[in-house]
């Protein structure tokens with residue numbers, strides 16, 4: 253099956269726990285994708301070391317060294333990407349967002365959910381389009397919001413589901429069972 257595995261690069265900014273979930277899932281012989289590289293937009297992203305420890309090629313570029321977002325995106329950084337970049341990778345680039353999109357886009361999603369008083373929260377894997385956190389959904393998972401939750405306790409509960417659905421969503425895309433040509 254090795255020849256038909258889709259080659260996947262992961263772009264991270266931090267500890268990379270979702271990256272680790274993908275790396276672990278991709279170790280299964282019948283998983284339809286292989287992780288060939290990990291890229292970060294800053295040198296201290298903890299996930300870089302984790303990936304290197306697994307023998308995966310890593311690289312980083314400090315995004316502050318680049319004056320414009322265009323130069324930054326063309327160098328392959330993971331921040332808000334330019335439309336030129338997202339259009340080039342349309343249907344082949346996916347993202348995980350810690351909310352039930354279209355609710356709670358952007359940052360601090362767990363605090364947003366608590367402030368809104370929702371009873372359910374969760375995470376979404378979606379195709380990337382030029383609009384931030386807007387592309388078509390591939391998979392979502394829900395968790396309850398419990399009395400006494402803080403952004404941290406809620407984040408922990410959501411993260412368990414992130415690690416479950418991200419490998420599933422990548423497999424769907426790699427097998428052509430989820431697609432977006434838009």
Ligand code: GRF
Nearest residue numbers: 266267268269270348349350
């Ligand atoms: C995750 O909650 C992800 O959904 C969000 O940022 C967090 C990254 O965590 N975009 P990790 O680096 O995967 O551990």
